[in-house]
Amino acid sequence: MMNKECMAGGQQLRFYRLREIIGDRKNGIAGIIPVSRAAWYAGIKEGRYPKPVKLSERTSAWRSTDIDALVARLSEGVQ
Template identity: 60%
Template sequence: MTTQLPSTGFLRLPQIIGNPKANPPQPPIIPVCRSAWWAGVKSGRYPKPVKLSPRVTAWRAEDIVALIASAKG
């Protein structure tokens, strides 16, 4: 199954790393665990998030698309 990424907008963490407990299960775009993702954000490997509200963190879809493109070579 191929996940279609939006060209603009925001993605929440479960949309990026997947959520097997969702109904239906959400496949990962980047298959890492939550702690590895946050460690990568802290080290600069993954893009910095945007705080949409005090309890909502998201990533720009453009940043995730660029990350995937850079990983492919």
Template identity: 55%
Template sequence: MDIPQDGFLRLPQIIGDRKRGIPAIIPVCKSAWYEGCRTGRYPKPVHLGPKTVAWSRSAIAELVEKLKG
């Protein structure tokens, strides 16, 4: 999967959202994603505002390559 290296991704863009038809890059549930962020398996979020978090596109691209093995 080719992910641009600049900018940010919001959670539905990473784990997908069936209701909105957004395919998952990393197919895990929300709680598993946040647990992985907490334990270091997945990248830490970047706070864009008081109630807004996102993840670096480059960090997600690196994660995808790492998971491919």
């Protein structure tokens, strides 16, 4: 089974699933970016949020580096 973490450019790369990014109140997971699922996918379509990486036919995830860059950009007030 593949680990969700690997090395990229000498630093550790992690993949986030959607529930880790936007949160999941039912399971007590606090989101990194507190938006709805619909708003997240609309943001991807508009180019505001990063596109997912297909890990398998039915599994998508987002690179931690892409999410970190998004958080930094949003923190600076850049949409």
